[in-house]
Amino acid sequence: MDLLNENIIHVKNKNIEYLQFKKLLQYPEIKYAYVIGLDKNFKISLEPKNDEEKIKNNLSKKSYKEICDELNIKYKNIVNTDQSHTDNIQIIKNKINNDKPDFNLYKNTDGLITNKKNIILSTINADCILLVFYDPIKKVIANVHSGWRGTIKRISVKTIEKMKEEYNCNPQDIICCMSPSIRKCHFEVDNDVYQIFKNEYKDLKNFDELAVKNNDKWNIDTIEINRTILKNAGLKKENIIDSGICSVCNKNLIHSYRGMGEEAGRATQIISLIWKWEIEMEKNMKPNKLKKGDTIGVVAPSDPIVGEKINEIKMAKNIIEKKGFKVKFSKNLFSNTNGYSSTAREKADDINDMFADKSVKMIWCAKGGENSNSVFDYLDFDLIKNNPKIICGYSDITSITNVINNKTGLVTFSGTNFKTIATDETDYSLNEVIKRFVECDLMLGNVEDKDITIKEGQAEGILIGGNLSLIYGLVCGKYAIDFQNKILFLEELGYESEPALVSNHLYYLKQNGVFDKIKGLWIGNYEHETEISLESIVLDVLGDDIEFPIIKSNYFGHTEKKTVIPIGTMARIDTSLDKKIILTENCVENIPIVKEVIDNIKSKFLKFKK
Ligand SMILES: [Zn+2]
Numbered sequence: 379m380d381l382l383n384e385n386i387i388h389v390k391n392k393n394i395e396y397l398q399f400k401k402l403l404q405y406p407e408i409k410y411a412y413v414i415g416l417d418k419n420f421k422i423s424l425e426p427k428n429d430e431e432k433i434k435n436n437l438s439k440k441s442y443k444e445i446c447d448e449l450n451i452k453y454k455n456i457v458n459t460d461q462s463h464t465d466n467i468q469i470i471k472n473k474i475n476n477d478k479p480d481f482n483l484y485k486n487t488d489g490l491i492t493n494k495k496n497i498i499l500s501t502i503n504a505d506c507i508l509l510v511f512y513d514p515i516k517k518v519i520a521n522v523h524s525g526w527r528g529t530i531k532r533i534s535v536k537t538i539e540k541m542k543e544e545y546n547c548n549p550q551d552i553i554c555c556m557s558p559s560i561r562k563c564h565f566e567v568d569n570d571v572y573q574i575f576k577n578e579y580k581d582l583k584n585f586d587e588l589a590v591k592n593n594d595k596w597n598i599d600t601i602e603i604n605r606t607i608l609k610n611a612g613l614k615k616e617n618i619i620d621s622g623i624c625s626v627c628n629k630n631l632i633h634s635y636r637g638m639g640e641e642a643g644r645a646t647q648i649i650s651l652i653w654k655w656e657i658e659m660e661k662n663m664k665p666n667k668l669k670k671g672d673t674i675g676v677v678a679p680s681d682p683i684v685g686e687k688i689n690e691i692k693m694a695k696n697i698i699e700k701k702g703f704k705v706k707f708s709k710n711l712f713s714n715t716n717g718y719s720s721t722a723r724e725k726a727d728d729i730n731d732m733f734a735d736k737s738v739k740m741i742w743c744a745k746g747g748e749n750s751n752s753v754f755d756y757l758d759f760d761l762i763k764n765n766p767k768i769i770c771g772y773s774d775i776t777s778i779t780n781v782i783n784n785k786t787g788l789v790t791f792s793g794t795n796f797k798t799i800a801t802d803e804t805d806y807s808l809n810e811v812i813k814r815f816v817e818c819d820l821m822l823g824n825v826e827d828k829d830i831t832i833k834e835g836q837a838e839g840i841l842i843g844g845n846l847s848l849i850y851g852l853v854c855g856k857y858a859i860d861f862q863n864k865i866l867f868l869e870e871l872g873y874e875s876e877p878a879l880v881s882n883h884l885y886y887l888k889q890n891g892v893f894d895k896i897k898g899l900w901i902g903n904y905e906h907e908t909e910i911s912l913e914s915i916v917l918d919v920l921g922d923d924i925e926f927p928i929i930k931s932n933y934f935g936h937t938e939k940k941t942v943i944p945i946g947t948m949a950r951i952d953t954s955l956d957k958k959i960i961l962t963e964n965c966v967e968n969i970p971i972v973k974e975v976i977d978n979i980k981s982k983f984l985k986f987k988k
Pocket residue numbers: 561562563564624625626627
């Protein structure tokens with residue numbers, strides 16, 4: 379069974395099962411999970427008053443470890459409290475234990491707040507509401523247990539007050555997410571408890587809707603009570619996010635005291651802020667820079683290199699050698715086994731071999747075409763991950779660079795193909811390659827290259843993209859790439875791609891949610907004989923209610939001017955500036971010694987996307 383809904387995702391792995399709020403997933407600097415799964419996690423009832431020895435000996439330690447491993451955070455950094463139905467909230471400035479969790483070291487406490495990185499705030503429940511708070515501006519997190527007694531004591535609002543007082547948080551910025559808990563459908567109380575609620579909350583305009591009489595009992599909506607008082611405390615409506623899940627209704631998946639009685643285990647909710655360098659490492663792995671004298675490996679995963687093109691490849695080789703590099707051709711570079719291209723195996727073998735070859739420092743794709751996606755099943759992603767290096771190409775190569783980035787975390791590049799440097803009339807594109815890979819320069823295009831605003835705004839996100847008709851093929855299915863929070867760059871071949879076909883592809887992206895996920899759109903070159911522009915098609919497809927900025931530049935795509943765009947590093951769009959898009963982090967590593975240290979840390983603590 380799946381608990382997925384508009385606000386949460388449900389992750390099921392072999393050993394661990396948990397929920398995450400989609401809203402919180404937008405912030406890479408926090409790690410969050412609400413662990414569920416009766417048959418897997420926190421099976422043994424964990425009473426809050428248990429001493430540490432008892433916790434050590436039961437299954438919950440294993441469950442805590444599993445969720446920490448899953449999120450790449452450290453078990454020893456957990457802090458929790460005894461959860462005594464109080465309204466006491468503790469600011470955590472430091473861990474108490476160095477080498478083990480701080481289990482139950484805070485007595486008579488039900489809430490924890492911190493702005494310290496790598497401290498994991500943890501709460502447990504079996505029907506009570508758990509509230510998690512995040513202020514993305516001040517970078518403050520809180521994890522709070524609000525059973526019905528806590529709700530009577532308004533611990534949720536007291537948390538906001540404490541965040542204001544201690545960290546100067548603005549309630550307008552604070553996000554609050556509400557865990558699965560007992561809901562109005564099952565939270566049935568006697569008259570005495572109803573009177574306590576009425577006494578505390580009679581001033582709420584909608585109190586009569588929140589407490590409904592049911593024979594001689596009352597059903598009370600503690601979620602709506604918390605939502606109302608949080609709104610009154612200044613939180614924005616859209617920042618109060620409810621899981622919408624009743625623990626009793628779902629007692630086959632979620633620990634529920636009312637559902638299970640004394641046998642019930644406990645679900646746990648954890649949240650932690652992490653260091654920026656951990657985020658950087660998780661999201662990408664940068665190849666080493668290129669130096670004069672290095673060997674560049676050339677592969678042809680698209681069109682076959684036959685006829686006139688063989689000469690052009692040789693001319694390109696001369697140009698590159700004159701620039702001071704060595705050039706190595708792949709085994710199947712000139713193969714045309716199928717009559718329309720080499721086989722998928724031949725192409726993939728060449729790419730794998732180039733990654734494995736220690737003497738090769740950069741892999742350059744010879745030319746575009748139609749079917750570089752044929753290699754996907756035969757690429758050795760583990761090998762690529764273990765031998766990161768620059769790989770560059772554009773047009774049909776879009777498929778390979780985006781899929782490698784998505785599967786391995788390696789930063790790849792959209793830039794000129796190898797053969798094109800021999801046929802281009804200027805050396806603009808070649809200079810961009812040298813600038814990016816050898817000089818580690820972050821400037822996109824030249825000073826005189828203009829960016830045009832199509833839709834105003836600011837955005838920051840990781841770049842992905844390339845040729846529209848290839849990105850189209852990566853929206854769904856086995857090799858789908860992740861568009862969430864990305865800045866998407868798109869270009870399209872003019873003349874061969876009719877405006878109606880461009881519209882078709884853009885509608886497909888729209889219908890499959892791509893434009894609900896991205897943070898910004900960067901349009902490149904498209905020249906059609908009708909003079910219909912790519913931006914006019916984009917605006918027609920997207921309509922008026924776009925929330926992200928759109929800019930347009932003429933220095934990438936099927937044009938003489940092809941800057942090198944990293945796939946997998948951060949960029950920022952700001953339409954109020956002349957230069958409307960900038961790269962905000964290095965895309966190649968230029969300090970090898972630091973890379974070794976980082977690799978070492980990486981191998982110890984971090985796993986990359988599968
Ligand atoms: Zn229910």
